[in-house]
Amino acid sequence: MRKVIAVMLLILGTTIAAVHGRQSNYKIVIPKVLTYPTTTLAFSSKAVLAGSQIKIPGGIGVKFDDPSWAASVSAARWVTTGGGTFFKFTCEASSASCMQATRGSGTYTYALAPTTEPGPKAYGRHALLWDVTPPGDLALDVESEVPELNPTDGMAALALIAGAVLLIRGRRKK
Numbered sequence: 001m002r003k004v005i006a007v008m009l010l011i012l013g014t015t016i017a018a019v020h021g022r023q024s025n026y027k028i029v030i031p032k033v034l035t036y037p038t039t040t041l042a043f044s045s046k047a048v049l050a051g052s053q054i055k056i057p058g059g060i061g062v063k064f065d066d067p068s069w070a071a072s073v074s075a076a077r078w079v080t081t082g083g084g085t086f087f088k089f090t091c092e093a094s095s096a097s098c099m100q101a102t103r104g105s106g107t108y109t110y111a112l113a114p115t116t117e118p119g120p121k122a123y124g125r126h127a128l129l130w131d132v133t134p135p136g137d138l139a140l141d142v143e144s145e146v147p148e149l150n151p152t153d154g155m156a157a158l159a160l161i162a163g164a165v166l167l168i169r170g171r172r173k174k
Contacts, residue, residue, distance in 0.1 A: 026078070030110055030130050035101040037066035039110070041073070041087060060087075070095035074107070080121035085112040102134060109133050 028041040042061040057073040064071070070092035079085050091098035091106045102108050112119060113131040120126040 028128075032065070033132055034135065035097065036108070036132055037064040037069045039064055062089075066097065068095065068097045071098050071108075078119050080119050082118055083112070083114070083116035085117070085119040086110065105134070 025044050026042065030039045030041075032038045040061075040063045043059055057076050060073045060076060062071070062073055071089040072092070073087055074090040075086075075088040077084055077086055086109055088107060088109045091102060091108075093099070093106070099106055110130045110132050113129045117129070120128070
């Protein structure tokens, strides 16, 4: 009976770990700079990241504090091992304020500054410096939260440990 319970716990732990993976939820708030509004980005690493390259820019939620501003994330890269983190936006043609701020190009980029600075990977709040282009002004971000802990990872680990302990105890009693 112990073996059956131990094996079931091992399977349960493995299943939970496989289903939930190592998901982290990211929230980045970049404050207003010049004519660019406060920008809030939210994404899940499981849904969006492939290594450090963001494979589905549409999976990044973006909100602006200016209701007349409309843009979407068109490209992005989140790097925790080196430089190169950026979020590129494309203005909606109907957003006059966005088109005017970008000098008619319709695109702008927030890049982590300096360019060699890695994105944070430890849980908590981080103060980050972002460079917006055009025109190349800096914004201090003091509300980045990266990553959120996933409670199902702990459940999977407990189930795996409990199953292993029961299997080991069962073998020692023989």
